[in-house]
Amino acid sequence: MAEKLYYWAENLENYSSDIDEETPFSIEIKKLNFFIGKNNSGKSRFIRNLFSAPKHTIQDFSFPDLTNHFSDLKSAVEKYKGSTIYIGSASSGDSYYTLLKFINGVLDFPLFPRSKYKENYLNNIKKISDSKIDYTNILEVKTNEIKNFVNNYETKIKFESSKFYIPILRGMRPVTDDENKQPYIERAKKDYFPEKKSTTEKPEKPKFGSHNIVTGECLYYELKVHLLGEPEQRDLIKSYEEKLSQYFFDNEHVSLIPKHDQDVVNIKIGSEKQFPISQLGDGLQQAIILTYEAFIKNVDENGNKQVHAFFIEEPELNMHAGMVRQLMNFYLNETNHYYFFTTHSNHLLDMVDESDEVIIQKFVKQPIDADRKEFDFKIYRCDRDHELLSSLGVRPSSLYLANCTIWVEGVTDRMYLSKLMQKYIQVLGSSSDSKDKKNAERYKSFMPNFHYAFIEYAGGNITHWSFLDDYPTKEEALEFLQNSKGLTAKAITKNILLLADGDNEGKAERLLEWRDELKENVYTLPCKEIENTLTASIIYKACLIKFMGIKKASAQITLSSDTQNKLTQKGFARDKDKFDIEKLNASINFISAEGIGKIIDDTIRIDNSVTSPPRLFSDASGTIDDKVSFCEICKVLMTYEDWDLTEPAKSVCEKIFNHITTCNT
Structure with a gap:
């Protein structure tokens, strides 16, 4: 899916982003969003504003940009100038210009805020749908294309229905003996989200509290409700315990128990004796706090898929670097939600290379004037910016923490x-x-x-x-x-x-x-x-894409829409006249002492009898030329297409x- 998602909030004075000059008040977002920067650079205030903003959601900023589609529609209509154009059941000499006015109504309307852009689109597309050009159905066809594009886009993207905030002040152990008290939640409300007192006699439902601020204090009670509830609720806890085991406890069986006559959750790991959660390491307690609500909120009480937005302060708190990575894998693989993190962890940076659903934004605090009394907060997209390390205080020296x-x-x-x-x-x-x-x-x-x-x-x-x-x-x-x-x-x-x-x-x-x-x-x-161990079908498809370009290749071989979208963005295309790509097929044996570049070139070269045969896919050693580019194509194919492991690949x-x-x- 090529369309990007954006987000912003009200009350973000002095904040701006570097997306482009026309849209300084939005940031691109993905499933995992890391906000990094020095202390006091504005990260925490930003995510609290996103969380507490009462009006705006991701939907308001993420309606697709339809400029290209309406430009095509405009060009098509301009070809029929002079034809009879009906708007509704009537036609007039001004109908042509009225119709163009509707189309320009979308083209000329500012893209942001996208909630207004969407409203403008809906108004104008209805008017265009009511129009007709005599002797042709061009309007109906083009209008339906645009409608289908919008419908497919909104079907693919599931937006958040609720927001949850997880502050730094969190823990599974009670800090007071008072019943029905959650000091961490109360502190977060008082410091970050103070509410105005109701002016009416009837008290209003609080906007912030245990229903949307997650601190771990309520986990004992929530487990008790689920385990003593319906079979579906007990099954949900069982599924959660299985995921905890898989991601954080080396596949040892895990049970969470809200033990009677205690105020703290007990845990049983494998064959070990059951013990209070307070005896478990702080890092694993954090893992439970950060994953429980996200997993439980995956579906509603009727089993329908749910998508929420979680705003999390410093997820790496008390965690080993490897466990933080595993936490992010849990979010990516086991939940549907969007996540926004403030972090000082450098161990998360290379996740950008591992997943297309990760993005990093850097916050920089800049004085407005020489007196340094007022500041602007700039947000920069910086996935592969080496200055990130400096922002996080990381020096070139590093430690190898892996076990092998x-x-x-x-x-x-x-x-x-x-x-x-x-x-x-x-x-x-x-x-x-x-x-x-x-x-x-x-x-x-x-x-x-x-x-x-x-x-x-x-x-x-x-x-x-x-x-x-x-x-x-x-x-x-x-x-x-x-x-x-x-x-x-x-x-x-x-x-x-x-x-x-x-x-x-x-x-x-x-x-x-x-x-x-x-x-x-x-x-x-x-x-x-290693390239020789790849299955022939992947190599075959990669060669066609590299030789023909994604559009021509996708007409010859079946590729998933995700593959086409991803490779179209990368712009792979190549045409050479001394080679015949049609000679290549998916049954060639590449498991050889020769490089796959040489095998491919020898197969598709038109004339192999020349003294110095030309090379297309190979370098002088016979290996694949431009390895990184070829690998990028193969990575996408291996992500979205069906393929089999070769025996050498299984062995390694x-x-x-x-x-x-x-x-x-």
Whole structure:
């Protein structure tokens, strides 16, 4: 879906965004929205305004921009100048200009606020629908196209029906013995959302309270209501406990118990004895607070899907970096909602590369005048801005926190392997073998940057690394660094699995050395490189898209609408006259010691008899040329299309997951 979503709120004086000059009062949003910046940069006040704004919702700002559609309609109508045009049942000499006025009514209307734009669209489209050009149904066809586009757009996007705010002040343990008191909620109301006293005798329902401010204080009572309620309510808690187990407790069975004669939730993990939640680590308590309401609110009492907006302060509070990542995976995979976070965690930044549903906005506080008494708050979209690290106070030095590492040759290897690993889990999960299903559940719980991490060794640079356990002495250190193998891998990371391309088999001395140092933790691909392990159908579709462009390719092969939309945005297209792409098919065997670029070129080249045959998809070594671009196409195809794992892909995934399992047992 190419259309973007936007959001803003009332009472945001001195705030503006950098979307474009015409729309400074809106921000682009996605499912997970991270707001970062230095302390006192305006992040928290911003999300509180979004939460407390009584009028505006995402719908008000996210109606689609119809400029292109109405421009096409205008061009079509202008071709029929002089024809008889009816508006309703009447026609006149001015009907042509009246009809253009209706069309221009949408084209000339400002896009923001989109609630007014939508209202203007509805008014004008009705008038256009009542019009007709003699001898043609052009208006009906074009108008229906626009209506269908709008209907499909609004059907695809489910907007929030309620808003919830989770402040920093939160916890599952009561802080007062007074019944029916929630001090954290009361404090949040008093500090952030004070309500005016009612001027009528009949008290108004409070706008803010336990129904929309989530602090964990009410969790004991809510669990009690559900577990003592209808079967559907008990089943919902059971489903939630299963997800807690999967994401945060290494698949150990988890039970949450509002124990009688206590005021605190008890928990039972696996075969351990039941104990009060206060004995559980603060990070896991935070995970429960942050996931319970979101999961429970996925459906209403009738089982209908629900979408809400959650505004969360510092989700990383008391959590290990890997657990924060797992929390975000929970939100992405198990809930329907939109989330808005203030955060100082640098461990969430690279989620932008892993999901199209993540966006990062940076807040900057700027003085308006020299006296520095008044300030503006600027919001910048900055997904891959290295200044983000400075904004979060992160220095270049870093720690490797993962329990094991997988060393791969480059960035595309990491991207392909991530997709292959996801597919491998799906294959195991759909198996009839109970052992495979159990492994799938375990593998699904493994968190990047916690249970494992990828390290890219950049091809030939691997020769500079030593994988021995021995460290040079203080006296030997300087001389060691000056040697060809001057870097000790195990000084920065333990539990290494080294994945090597198949073309290393021709470098026996290097392989022998690696195997001597890392023993069974060296895995050599049975083919030239990771691209050779991809299924032929993905390579075939990627080649057509790269050669023809997405429009021509989608006319020849069936692609999902999500694939087409995503690749259209990326603008992939290529045309070459010395190659015939029709010679390519989806049954070619790419599992070979030759690179897939050479295999493809040799297949589609029109004349292979020339002395220096031209190359299109390959570089001089035979590997795929422009690896990153080709990988981008394959990633989209592997996300939205149906495909199968090859046997070499299964083998490398099995090796990786065995390594991760061993290092996390």
